[in-house]
Amino acid sequence: MIIVEQKPVDEIQRMIAPYERVLILGCGTCVTVCNAGGEREVSFLHDALLLAEVESKEISHTFVEHTVKRQCDEEFLDLIAEEANDVDAILSLACGIGAQSIAERFPEMVVLPGVNTSFMGMAKQWGVWDERCTACGDCRLDDTAGICPITRCTKGILNGPCAGTKNGKCEVSPEMDCAWILIYQRLERLGQLDKMRRYYPPRNFRPIPRPRRIMASPSIVAVGGSHG
Amino acid sequence: MAKSLFEEKLNSGKFLITTEVGPPKGVDIEELKHHIDLLKEKVDAINVTDHQSSVMRYPSLGGCLLVKEQGGEPILQMTCRDRNRMALQADLMFAHSRGVNNVLALTGDSIDVGDHPNVKPVFDVESAQLLRLIRTLESGKDAAGNDLKGSPEFCIGASVHPSADFIEPQLIKFEKKVAAGAQFFQTQGIFELASFRRFMQYASQFNVKILAGIIVMASAGMARYMNKSVPGIIVPQEVIDELATAEKGKGLQKGIEIAVRLIRGIKEENLCDGVHIMAVGNEGIVPEIIEAALMEHAQT
Numbered sequence: 305m306i307i308v309e310q311k312p313v314d315e316i317q318r319m320i321a322p323y324e325r326v327l328i329l330g331c332g333t334c335v336t337v338c339n340a341g342g343e344r345e346v347s348f349l350h351d352a353l354l355l356a357e358v359e360s361k362e363i364s365h366t367f368v369e370h371t372v373k374r375q376c377d378e379e380f381l382d383l384i385a386e387e388a389n390d391v392d393a394i395l396s397l398a399c400g401i402g403a404q405s406i407a408e409r410f411p412e413m414v415v416l417p418g419v420n421t422s423f424m425g426m427a428k429q430w431g432v433w434d435e436r437c438t439a440c441g442d443c444r445l446d447d448t449a450g451i452c453p454i455t456r457c458t459k460g461i462l463n464g465p466c467a468g469t470k471n472g473k474c475e476v477s478p479e480m481d482c483a484w485i486l487i488y489q490r491l492e493r494l495g496q497l498d499k500m501r502r503y504y505p506p507r508n509f510r511p512i513p514r515p516r517r518i519m520a521s522p523s524i525v526a527v528g529g530s531h532g
Numbered sequence: 533m534a535k536s537l538f539e540e541k542l543n544s545g546k547f548l549i550t551t552e553v554g555p556p557k558g559v560d561i562e563e564l565k566h567h568i569d570l571l572k573e574k575v576d577a578i579n580v581t582d583h584q585s586s587v588m589r590y591p592s593l594g595g596c597l598l599v600k601e602q603g604g605e606p607i608l609q610m611t612c613r614d615r616n617r618m619a620l621q622a623d624l625m626f627a628h629s630r631g632v633n634n635v636l637a638l639t640g641d642s643i644d645v646g647d648h649p650n651v652k653p654v655f656d657v658e659s660a661q662l663l664r665l666i667r668t669l670e671s672g673k674d675a676a677g678n679d680l681k682g683s684p685e686f687c688i689g690a691s692v693h694p695s696a697d698f699i700e701p702q703l704i705k706f707e708k709k710v711a712a713g714a715q716f717f718q719t720q721g722i723f724e725l726a727s728f729r730r731f732m733q734y735a736s737q738f739n740v741k742i743l744a745g746i747i748v749m750a751s752a753g754m755a756r757y758m759n760k761s762v763p764g765i766i767v768p769q770e771v772i773d774e775l776a777t778a779e780k781g782k783g784l785q786k787g788i789e790i791a792v793r794l795i796r797g798i799k800e801e802n803l804c805d806g807v808h809i810m811a812v813g814n815e816g817i818v819p820e821i822i823e824a825a826l827m828e829h830a831q832t
Contacts, residue, residue: 458642459613461658464705466639467693467720468763475763476644488701500704503711505664506617506657506675 305334305426306399307433308341308419313352316395319416320353320365323393328353328418329384329406330371331398338433341397341419343371349397349418375402381409388413441516442508447499449490454507456483462504464488536633537605538577539687542716542741547799548806550607550718550743551818552579553599555590564590565598567815572604574819579636579718579808582609585762586646593623596632607689608632611640616656617665617675624669628684636689636718637662637709641763659690660705663712689716691745693764694731695723703734710738718808720764721747723771723790725797732803742804748791748811748821751783752776784814788821795825 320326328346336342346369357363370387372380375398388394393414396403400421407415423435438455444462445452454460458476465484468475472485491497534540541548551574553567571578580595596606608627615623624635643653657665665675672683690709696702706717717735722728722744735742747765749755752775755767771790778786795807811818 458644459639459653459655459658461639461655463658463660463708465701466658466763467691467696467702468641470697470764470766472698474642476642484701485698488698488704497704500701501707503660503664503708506661509656 305337305424306401307338307422307425307435308335308397308399309422310340310345310349310397310419311417313349313356316349316416316418317353317356320393320395323391323414323416324364325366325368325391325393326416327384327387327391327394328367328369329375329394329396329398330369331375331396331402332371332373333376335398335402335419336371338427339431341399346371346397376405378405378409381405385410440507444504447502447504448487449494449496449499451483451487451490453483453487456481456486460507462507464500534687535685536687538607538634539715541576542687542805548576548741548743549574549809549822550577550579550806551575551809551811551815552581552609553595553815554581554584554813555592555595557587557589559590561590561594561598564595565602568599568602568604570816571818572599572602574822575809576806577605577607577634579607579609582611582638582640583614583646584641586613586641586643586648588646588648593627593632596627597630600631605634606632607634607636609636609638610662611638612655612657612659612662613640613643614654616654620657620662620665621669621674624666624686625680625684628686633685634687634689635666636691637666637714638691645761645763660708660712663688663690663709663714667713687715688713689718690714691720692717692731692735692742693720694735694744695720695727695766696764697766699731706735707738710740714740716741716743716805718743719745721745721767721810722794723747723766723768725794725801725803728798729801729803735804741806743806743808744794744798744804746791746794746807746809748809748814748817749775749783749787750812750814751778751787754783784817788817788824791821792824795821799825 328350330342330346350367350369370384374380388410393416394406395416395418396406397418403415403417424437425433425435428434435455440454458474465482469482472482474480474482491500551571555564578599580592582592583589592609596608599606637659639658666686666688669684672680674680692706693702752772755772755775758765759767775783775786809818
């Protein structure tokens with residue numbers, strides 16, 4: 305899922321300063337799961353902004369809150385079309401994709417990001433999320449025992465570890481595992497060390513020029529997508 | 533015909549000594565020139581480091597040109613941290629055009645360990661891929677398969693970590709570098725001969741020259757710092773303890789003693805093809821180490 309972090313309240317206050325009526329808009333998918341932009345966080349942020357205004361004795365905003373199922377799908381944004389008419393800005397707690405969907409759906413509306421979109425990852429334990437995929441567009445997990453060296457090696461290199469590894473950890477931090485040591489150990493367990501002995505040529509960075517677009521094949525389009 | 537003077541020496545069978553100089557942060561190159569002058573007659577080649585430890589400095593290629601101008605034999609250290617394939621190829625062609633024909637291909641330290649932690653790390657390729665890229669240029673093609681008008685030639689080397697604490701993946705990488713065309717290896721610093729002997733038993737099956745990396749320690753504090761903060765370096769506790777026995781202000785002397793002892797040991801046991809002395813900031817003492825190591829050896 306997409307992992308985001310809520311921006312500090314004072315940064316949000318500075319952003320919303322020019323706008324009187326603000327819709328705080330949550331998203332019901334990834335950001336709900338990572339506790340940063342779901343219905344609960346929308347409500348907490350609403351309270352925090354109100355409290356900050358009371359403390360500063362300068363009540364200059366009115367807030368409304370709403371959380372849609374997914375901000376990155378236009379059909380869910382239709383549901384807030386009326387509310388959007390009555391505000392000066394939408395403070396989106398969705399990832400950068402959600403915030404941009406709003407900008408595209410409501411061309412006249414100011415959109416403000418209430419979170420920083422961090423990475424694609426997974427929950428490791430309560431309150432800890434780790435990055436696992438960089439969406440490089442050229443998946444090689446088959447060659448690396450299901451551990452991504454592009455994401456988990458700080459240098460993203462393909463032919464084995466650099467010489468900076470110590471105690472199985474990365475030169476960048478003693479807390480961070482060396483991805484290539486993990487890959488070696490798992491390939492060994494799977495009896496696939498020959499995959500590590502292969503030479504891998506330089507990556508094709510062609511997928512990187514942004515933005516990328518994927519066109520579904522006609523058969524998939526005919527079935528009707530996967531909204532739900 | 534040899535591609536460089538250093539390649540000729542690699543094939544001569546003589547015990548080789550290389551060392552390295554680190555360019556300054558800034559444009560005052562007097563000390564660098566002084567070190568090159570001091571070292572050029574004493575060693576078979578001088579490496580010029582490439583923003584070592586990811587600290588921004590005067591460029592390696594600029595340092596190599598100085599070595600050439602002053603009559604020495606340079607080895608261009610080239611990391612993949614700061615340049616993509618376009619820039620690496622351009623620098624290689626430039627190096628060749630100016631007579632810098634030895635390259636040590638390195639992946640490069642992470643950006644995070646240096647003094648510009650917010651800049652964009654590149655790593656478009658890594659060491660094994662860079663070695664192959666150099667061989668590709670030699671074949672008259674660039675990385676995209678286009679024809680070159682005039683192709684360069686290089687004597688190429690790489691690094692290996694003989695005393696890594698998890699050695700097997702390092703050896704796989706070593707073999708990939710051999711297969712990619714590395715002719716010589718300058719190893720990560722070694723501090724004791726036991727693990728190096730084991731490494732050489734394995735490495736001697738390959739047709740490459742190995743120069744043992746000797747880091748000259750200036751104090752026990754420096755050794756502890758390197759263990760904590762320098763990527764990959766593992767100074768054994770016994771070496772730290774020995775450095776700690778030095779009187780105050782005599783740490784470097786003790787470090788020199790240890791370096792001399794290692795070089796003598798390597799030479800006496802005929803363990804490998806030579807040594808690469810890294811004095812990290814104390815380049816001035818390298819001639820003394822060489823003299824002591826070779827002289828004492830002659831006496832035994």
